[in-house]
Amino acid sequence: MLRYYYCSDSLRDIERVERELEHDGFPRRHIHVLSHNEPEMDRLHVHSVPSLLRSDSVHWAERGALVGLLVSAAVVAFLVLSGAHQAIGLPAVLLLAALVLGIFTWEAGLIGMQRKNYKLEQFEPILEKGQHVMLVDVDESEVYSLAKHMEAHPEVSCIGRGSSLINPFA
Numbered sequence: 001m002l003r004y005y006y007c008s009d010s011l012r013d014i015e016r017v018e019r020e021l022e023h024d025g026f027p028r029r030h031i032h033v034l035s036h037n038e039p040e041m042d043r044l045h046v047h048s049v050p051s052l053l054r055s056d057s058v059h060w061a062e063r064g065a066l067v068g069l070l071v072s073a074a075v076v077a078f079l080v081l082s083g084a085h086q087a088i089g090l091p092a093v094l095l096l097a098a099l100v101l102g103i104f105t106w107e108a109g110l111i112g113m114q115r116k117n118y119k120l121e122q123f124e125p126i127l128e129k130g131q132h133v134m135l136v137d138v139d140e141s142e143v144y145s146l147a148k149h150m151e152a153h154p155e156v157s158c159i160g161r162g163s164s165l166i167n168p169f170a
Contacts (some may be wrong), residue, residue, distance in 0.1 A: 001030075001138065001139060001163070001164040002136045002138055002139075002140065002143065002161060002162070002163065003089070003119075003133070003135055003136070003137050003138075003161070003162050003164040004135070004136045004138065004146060004158060004160070004161050004162070004166050005099065005123070005133055005159050005160040005161070006133070006134040006135075006136065006150065006156045006157065006158055006159065007123075007131055007132070007133055007134075007137055007156070007157055007159045008132055008155055008156045008157070009091050009130070009131055009155075010132075010155065011033075011035060011037060011040050011041065011044060011046065011132050012044065012136045013153070013155045014033055014098065014132050014156060015033075015044040016153075017045050017134065017150075017156050018031050018033065018046055018047065018115060018134065019109060019154050020149065021136065021146075022151065024145070024149060026048055026136065026138070028047055029047075030136060030137040030138065031047055031093070031134065031135070031137075032047055032048065032053075032134070032135045033046045033047060033048055033049065033132060033134050034048070034049045034054075034101050034120060034123060034127065034132065034134075035048070035119065035127065035132040036127050036128075036132070036134040037104045037130075037132070038088070038108070047054075049120070049135065053117060053120075054116070054117055054120065055112060055113045055114070055115060055116065055117060056112040056113075056115040056116060056118055057109045057112035057131055058109075058112070058118050059112055059117070059118055059166050059167075059168065059170075060079070060108040060111050060112025060115070061105050061106075061108055061109035061112060062107055062166060062168035063168045064104045064108020064109060064111075065104065065105040065108075065168075066168055067099055067104050067108070068101040068102070068104025068105050068108075068127055070100060070113040071100055071101075071104060072097035072098070072100045072101045073097075074076075074095075074143075075093075075096060075100055076093055076094075076105050079093050079096075082152075082168065088165070092161070103113075103116070105111045118170060119162065122160075123159075126159070133159070136163045145167070150167075
């Protein structure tokens, strides 16, 4: 999916655009608002970016899984090549590999919880100015419809485009 980023000085303008997009068939789960004014967002019932996605925990957990996969493979290779797998059994070796993978994924996810989302940190200067950012996820087939819809709202400007997928190598 593609992700479009829009900015506005007014949370009310973003709320109106969000409602119109929902009315025109864009799913609510594909529209999120990022703002430092949480009480106003709650009052207007805008769909805020979930706290899990505000942090970089998913991004780092993916990285941890990749490292854990490599370490698990090394552990399995060592145990098999050394012959130790015969003493402890293959199920125990596989369980150990799964445990190593899980620990690396978990620990990296905890590290990511302490960091801002790598895709959203670029908008921090905008948010510090009191502005608000709306994220809209669309399929290729919906891009034209979104663009036409947003032309009617000059108060909400497009500030970027990217992918909604999380790249563990970024």
